[in-house]
Amino acid sequence: MDELGVRTCIICGEPKTEGIHIVSEFICDACESEMVHTDVQEEKYHFFIHQMKQIWVQKNA
Template identity: 50%
Template sequence: METRETKTCIVCGQSKEVGITVVTEFICLSCESEMVRTDAGDEKYPFFVRQLRQLWVKFHA
């Protein structure tokens, strides 16, 4: 049986196996693809921006 490492997605907060790591933070595949589809007029957009801003704050701290 294969043991895979899971990481906690900074956007949805769930543990996922597949996704991208940006700087030191993990974004799962479903959130990443959702962000790509979300345009600036979408009601979800401010949520994604806020989550990603946390990432940049950490990065520049």
């Protein structure tokens, strides 16, 4: 995080200021909202799962 509170979202890769932290990673508000409203049947759901797995991969590296 920089001095202005900007973090890079692990889902979209964009620098944002508002969102949540899971372990040591950041998910912006927009991605969090999209994830919770995505049905498990949608293709995008699998993308979100893949990106979320990166949290655990990076933590255990």
